[in-house]
Amino acid sequence: PASEVSLAVAFTAGLALGALGLALLSQRKRSASAVAEHHESSVAVDKAAALDVALPSQLKSNSARAPAPAVAPCHESSAAVDTAATEAPEISQRGTPTGLRFRAAADAATAIARARRLRENSDTEAEDDDESPVTLSWSPVSRGACATLIIFGADGNLSQTRVLPTLADLWHRGLLPHDVLVFGYARPVGAGGVIADTDDFRDFVSRCCSGTAGAFTRRCHYMTGQFDDVEAIGRLLKMVRGLEADRLVSRRQKGIPGRHRHTKHAEGGKHGEADTCPRVRMYYAAVPSLVYASLAMALCENGAAFGGVRLDMQPSALGGEILAAAERSLPRDDVEERFVFEKPFGRDTESCTQLLHDLSMLPPRDVFWMDHYLGKELVMNLLVLRFANIAFGSLWNRHAIKAVQVIFKETRGVEGRGGYFDQYGIIRDVMQNHLLQMMALVAMEQPLSLSAEHIRKEKLKVLQSVAPLELDDLVIGQYTSSPHGCGYVDEASVQNKASTTETFAAAVLHVDNPRWAGVPFVLKAGHGITENKVELRVQFHRVPGVVRELRQCEANELVVRVQPEEAIYWKVQNKVPGLKSNEVEQMRMDLLYSRLAKRHSRQMPKAYERLLLEVLANDHSHFVSAEELDASWRIFTPALHQLQERGVQPEPYPFGSRGPAAADDLARKYGMRKFGGGLTPYISPFNLNPEAMSRSSKEYKEQGEEGEAGPA
DSSP, X not given: OHHHHHHHHHHHHHHHHHHHHHHHHHHHHHHHHHHHXXXXXXXXXXXXXXXXXXXXXXXXXXXXXXXXXXXXOOOOOHHHHHHHHHHHHHHHTTOSHHHHHHHHHHHHHHHHHHHHHTSSOTTSSOOOGGGOOOOOSOOSSOTTOEEEEEEETTTSHHIIIIIHHHHHHHHHTTOSOTTOEEEEEEOOBTTTBOOOSHHHHHHHHHHHTTTOOGGGGGGEEEEEOOTTOHHHHHHHHHHHHHHHHHHHHHHHHHTOOOOEEEEEOTTTTOEEEEEOOOEEEEEEEOSOGGGHHHHXXXXXXXXXXXXXXXXXXXXXXXXHHHHHHHHHHSOTTOEEEEEEEESOOOSSHHHHHHHHHHTTTSOGGGEEEEOGGGGSHHHHHHHHHHHSOHHHHTTSSTTTEEEEEEEEEESSOOGGGHHHHTTTHHIIIIIIIIIHHHHHHHHSOOOSSSSHHHHHHHHHHHHHTBXXXXXXXXXXXXXXXXXXXXXXXXXXXXXXXXXXOOSEEEEEEEBOSTTTTTOEEEEEEEESBSOOEEEEEEEEOOOTTOOGGGTTOOOOEEEEEEESSOEEEEEEEEEOSSSOSSEEEEEEEEOOHHHHHHHTTOOOOOHHHHHHHHHHTTOOTTSBOHHHXXXXXXXXXXXXXXXXXXXXXXXXXXXTBSOOTHXXXXXXXXXXXXXXXXXXXXXXXXXXOHHHHHHHHHHHHTTGGGOOOOOO
């Protein structure tokens, strides 16, 4: 019958597939055995060659005649090499090529073990494959890059809360090279530091990441010393260079592919191939700006910024064999170095100029002046919003725009930052950098391209067009004790109990050019006020000559909320559905930015994630230029000096309130009810009588900053 024939055919096919499976399994075992034998010899040969170990000619010829199996190369295991050193005498008595291989492995392993014992990171190359990062999305950094990050001030608040958690997250998401090296450097314990050695640092990293750092901690290493100690910085760089050379040797042994180019060697004029995989070393100064100059000088005296690996240095005892081999094989300019500095950059124009002069020994192309607000997703979107939408092109000028506001509000006080904050105040800490950079992106002309050079050029032009701030356009305040929190001078971290440092500031700037003449640019920043929010509000004029029935409509407003919930919305007037023809409601045309990211299955990148990757990729687009720093301080320095010379006292305001009342007076001076969200009712029915309208306005005034209307 047909059913029995089908069954027989199926049974025969099953037997054939089973036999094929057994044959493949047997072949796989034989291939694995061949890989192991070849790996043992190739590791020894490559290690010995890298360390200039003299190999027997017979071994070299045997290795040359033995091709590698046609399978993916195995990752090196340092334990296998060390095992070879102990087993070599017994195996070498057999007189076989395998014995020769293990004798060479013993020689190589002896040299390697000696270097490794002198290093504290013996597990640099021993990675747990189960915890390897998985690439999830595009990264501006080549995954074949040899990346090294050195964090100065690694035990500080900035490193603990921003830098280290960001690096761990990027590594686990596969956005950093798998074998990235991270070095921490800070003052010794007893001299201001809190971390003693690499083991303590790895525990510190794990705590910073709430225990999620995992295998990333094995990429981390540590050394202590003062930031101006040339010898201590030298020891750090010797360790860095030794581990970088060790990583390079490991990569070549693992057969990791890289880009190659033909190059002419110095000796003999022969042509050969050199690995051109990018090698990047980042120096991140998470330290007070007062030590930037001394830190940079100590780095430069040890070869940083002058060609990477120094050929005139004696190989250190810390991985000396590997370092010497690398110095012979690497070109002098092989390592690309990046120097990252965070704000504040001085206290005024004079101190900023001095800082730039002190750091002039560093190549400008390698210096990154970081303002992390430029890395925020919504701030970056400003240029696209402006220049990719024709609707805004004709409106982006004084004829349509009444005012521009850049608002920074935080409910918390300075808390543990009092020691730093009391030296600067909120104008220097937030307004002169974060908010002014956002303002520049709003007011700048269209650049020739979105390259760093062209964006910086246009930002500089508009900053140079801003008139210096006058005291008549500035209000400062300081929060005092209330049921919601303690006053500024009552903060435990504020040592000066008579401090006049401002915790609130509202300033009105003017751009003297044809596009923005007469348009007030409001910068407002405050601690200890009603809510947490950073946003940009572009407020438009009312419609001129509007019909009588629509004269009560509020003006349009474009709002870009940077945090906490990213949003872009356009406030327009709309008829309320129904039979009434004279009821108008102000509505939001919402871009739903956070939902847009979810639709694309993308995680909203954090500012430090983007900026750290762009440093490694050598992209200056979202960093400040030195010329911008000078132009920014020129705007605020006169007013800051006048505040100090005249002894102007900040106006007190209760912790948890909207801020000092004088800020509302300044707003009314420019035709606004107040700075920030307006007080106008969200729904404006025209048939309300004056009593009802007054009652409605009172209700919305009681809501404080939660109202969503534009200027009067």
